[in-house]
Structure formats: C-alpha cells, structure tokens
Amino acid sequence: MRALIAFLIAVAAFGEAYAADLTVRVVGPDGAPIENAVVTFTPNGGASGPIRFSWPYQVSQHNLQFDPYILIVPVGAEVRFPNLDRVRHHVYSLSQANRFELELYGRDESRTHRFRQAGVAAIGCNIHDQMQAYIVIVDTPHVGRTNVGGSTLLTGVRGAGELRVWHPQLRTRGGAMVRAVTLSPTGMAQEHFQIQLRSAGGHAH
Ligand SMILES: [Cu+2]
Numbered sequence: 001m002r003a004l005i006a007f008l009i010a011v012a013a014f015g016e017a018y019a020a021d022l023t024v025r026v027v028g029p030d031g032a033p034i035e036n037a038v039v040t041f042t043p044n045g046g047a048s049g050p051i052r053f054s055w056p057y058q059v060s061q062h063n064l065q066f067d068p069y070i071l072i073v074p075v076g077a078e079v080r081f082p083n084l085d086r087v088r089h090h091v092y093s094l095s096q097a098n099r100f101e102l103e104l105y106g107r108d109e110s111r112t113h114r115f116r117q118a119g120v121a122a123i124g125c126n127i128h129d130q131m132q133a134y135i136v137i138v139d140t141p142h143v144g145r146t147n148v149g150g151s152t153l154l155t156g157v158r159g160a161g162e163l164r165v166w167h168p169q170l171r172t173r174g175g176a177m178v179r180a181v182t183l184s185p186t187g188m189a190q191e192h193f194q195i196q197l198r199s200a201g202g203h204a205h
Helices: 002-013
Strands: 020-027 038-043 060-062 065-067 070-074 078-080 089-093 100-105 112-114 119-125 132-138 143-145 151-157 159-166 176-183 188-194
Touching: 020 038, 020 159, 038 151, 065 132, 070 143, 143 151, 176 188
Parallel strands: 020 188, 070 132
Antiparallel strands: 020 151, 038 143, 038 159, 060 065, 078 112, 089 100, 089 119, 119 132, 159 176
C-alpha cells in the first residue's frame, strides 16, 4: 500500500504524464481542408517559462517574395529579414502594436526587428505590392499550422484554456476564431473548426 501511494504521488508530480495531444482540424463551409491556419492553445492564466521554436526566426526576400509566407515566433523574438534579391526592398508593417519599417536595403544585406507584442504583423514591401507575409507573435508554446489536410497536432497540452484559430483570409472580426476548451488529462483530443475565408486575392493589410 505504501508503495502504491508513493507511486501515485510520483505520477502526480510528473505533470507531463497528464498532458494530452490535441489534434485540431480546420475546414471550410464545404468541408474542404484549410491549410495555413495557425492554431494556438493558451492555458488559463497564461503559459509559463521561456518559449523557443526550432525553426529560424527569419523572413527572407527572394525572387520578389517573402519566405516563409507565415512565420510563427515567440513574443520578444528578434526576426531577421535578409534580402537575397538583386533589387532593393523596403519592408514594413502597419499592424497595430507591431508597426515597423526597414528602409530600402539591397542584396545580401539584412535587417532585424524585435516583436514585443503578441498578435499578427502583416508584412509588405513599399516597392513591390505583391509581396506579402505574416508574422504571428505568440505567448504560448502550444502552436501549430495546419497542413494540406487541414490538420495540426498540439502536443503536451492540458487543462482549461483558449483555443484560437487564425488565418490570413479568415472572414471574421479580428481574423481569429476563439473557443474555450478543457482537455481531458490524458490521451488524444480532437477539436474541429469550420471557418470561412475571404475570396482568394482579397488580401488586406
Ligand atoms: Cu520589395
């Protein structure tokens, strides 16, 4: 009996053992999968500890495009904007709280900007109107981007919190859908979102 109690205490202390994997699927009104939706889970009371992602915090300019189209970084991250083109670019964002401007700079030069507020920064180039990208600044480590099948997997999530789905063309106020969820202690959970996008080409900054 004493051994059993010790075992239970050990398991309870190991919070990770009680975290679940959450699959989120995002589809359109016709049920077709939607790619490039950014899904975050924020535990009530906020996430604790430093947030780090494995991918580079970088948006390059290459062939008159930004790469990647959507970059996810933790709040406070410094993002590099290397120019790999022969022409000059003038990168800016007018997004509230993450407004910035990197004046004209040329090939093989780079600039950086630190993003201090959670939210979305729509990025453009003053010279090339067709260049668009989005930087999603998050204050939770639980984030994913939907694949071609409309799915993403958030691992190690637990408890009650807010599930948020954002997409650059999402047709709703603030561009995001939010749902309160309570995750069961273990195993696999699933959430399903149906969203409506503005027609393709209807980009807005
Ligand atoms: Cu440009």
